Amino acid sequence: MPTDFLGRVMVVFQRYGMSMLQGAGVSLKIAIVGTIVGCLIGFAVGLVQTIPMEEKDSLAKKIVLRVFKFILNVYVEFFRGTPMMAQAMFIYFGLFPLMGINPTMTQAAYFILSINTGAYMAETVRGGILSVDPGQTEGAKAIGMTHVQTMIYVILPQALRNIMPQIGNNLIINIKDSCVLSVIGVAELLYKTKAAAGALYMNFETYTITMIMYFIMTFACSRLLRWVENRMDGADNYDLATTDTLAHTSGMYSYGDKTKKKEEE
């Protein structure tokens, strides 16, 4: 065994590196699936929670909407308000056997992380929708769009752009927090790390590798999402749709010149 720190790190990596990389792959996979499915859940819940209730709506619609909103509120509050580790134990060892479901560990991990992320994303999406200028809704309504059309074509694209940083946040949190799923035996990075550290009695060296692996994953994801954000913003400039080259310098304003003097009276 080498006496210097770096040498020992290399030894750990040679023996357990592959296994830890596999674990990192599992962590990343769970985090990505959990974030994507969580976002979908979040959008669904956030959408229902922002359905406007009007006075002229029928009583049945009001009651159904109230009940739905209440159930979704319970979901959001419950999953935000309890630790994910406890939820994992509760669901995997309690709820699933009770309901007679027998998923694989990875499936269970996807499920738990998804509904957990969904609870957080629901609030984020709600905030994203509320952050879009109410004038956008009025503009859409004024050309005859229904609530659903307004949401799909006008509000959600803008809300999505506004909450992209928060989605990135969630992805990074999920990459790291997927480690609590090791309590139900999911073989992700931290699980593999514990195994390696325990076998060699070299905690410092093993966890050094683990930290580096987590950091590479989160940093790569945050850069990737920043790039996606820039893509969503589109180009800073635009092409004038004209062949008149003078237009590029004149600002193309000639319309209404003749009547302008009259208006200023």
Place this chain on the structure above:
Amino acid sequence: MASEHVLEISHLSKSFGKHVVLRDIDFTVNTGDVTCIIGASGSGKSTLLRCVNMLETPTTGEILYHGNDITSPGVNVPAYRSKVGMVFQSFNLFNNMTVLENCIVGQTKVLKKNKEEAKKNAMKYLEKVGMAPYINAKPRQISGGQKQRVAIARALAMEPEVLLFDEPTSALDPQMVGEVLAVMRTLAKEGITMIIVTHEMAFARDVSSHVVFMADGVIEEQGKPEEIFGNPQKAKTQEFLSRFIQG
């Protein structure tokens, strides 16, 4: 039911909680009318216009569109709105779309036109307002006057029966006001039915066929522009217009 009127507003009232904003409003709009609603800020002009488009639900009263009361429950409000266009003070262009897409989306999604036809139609109206070269721009990249002209094109592209303007020039500088009013004058000449809430008195006098003067939530006086501007009967109208007439 009289159906020669496009819009007939009768006994319309609106209150927000205990605060009464509109009281017993009556007026009618016929095809080709240009109705200007004038009055001091806070007199309820904008609320009235928003009620006409059902962006605010009237507390009592009726809004008859070709004889059908659109305030009654069960009326397809979006379908009604697609026939009554609206232009806002703050433009309200869709920020996530280009100028062209702004003018297309309503046609394809609401009127279910195919994309080619919608694009051709959108180009026709964008050319009319002088914004055709800017079809690829996003709303944040163009000036206020340009935004408002696009907003007018967007409303026109739906080929509505009535166009509502809610202080379309209040957020603009004098030159941009000129651009937008020029477009609106053209529309008036073409015989498009319009209801315009405005503070541009010269414009109201020259363009409208009917003027409604509002004060404190009621219609104080209404009539032909020559009557209202030339010989106002009520004290409040005289006072409101005094500065304009002297100038």
